[in-house]
Amino acid sequence: MDNQVDQTSKIIKTIKIDIDKCNGCRACEVICSAFHAMPKYSSNNPARSRIRVIREPLRDVYVPVLAGEYTVSECAGRDKYTIDGKQYEECAFCRASCPSREEFKEPDSGLPLKCDMCEGEDEPLCVKWCLVDALTIEERQEKVEDLEQSLALEDLEIGLESLADKFGMDKIMDVLVRMNEKE
Ligand code: SF4
Ligand code: SF4
Helix, strand or coil: CCCCCCCCEEEEEEEEECCCCCCCCCHHHHHHHHHCCCCCCCCCCHHHCCEEEEEEHHHCEEEEEECCCECCCCCCCCCCEEECCEEECCCCCCCCECCCCCCCECCCCCCECCCCCCCCCCCCHHHHHCCCCCEEEEEEEEEHHHHHHHHHHHHHHHHHHHHHHHHCHHHHHHHHHHHHHHC
16 A cells, blocks of 8 residues: 555554454463553553453354443443354443443453554554464555544534433434524
């Protein structure tokens, strides 16, 4: 990819996960937790890792999951996955740090953990340490306006969700209808 980025574009980096290549070695968990230890590399506790590998050695199923956003409330709809005939528990592959489970929480403080793409490093360390290329980095250029627009929409959705949590959706709709009538 051309590394020249004009003023109107930004590089977006994504970690691509190929579960067919993952062998469950957990090197990604080890390096992630060591990188995020305080001080850096002073300890290694996979519970502190921002990547978690779901392992089913008897079935040769290994699924790395990257820590995503923190959520204040657990979701009402859940997913169930069946892989090679085995059904996995609800939330098994969820990326969120959520009040209903222990995953992706700092073990001592309980603070939420989120992948920060190894801020300050040239390349995400889990990608670097994955010797079988189950984790690879993909880069794409995105127009800044598109990006800003999608971020603004995301902010709006988050704002509406928290208002709905606080006051209830009926009340929000009521206010919106009244505002519309005034215009
Ligand atoms: S380092 Fe790569 S192969 Fe090993 S568990 Fe992580 S993703 Fe899988
Ligand atoms: S990119 Fe860095 S912070 Fe994110 S999971 Fe990989 S090692 Fe951890």
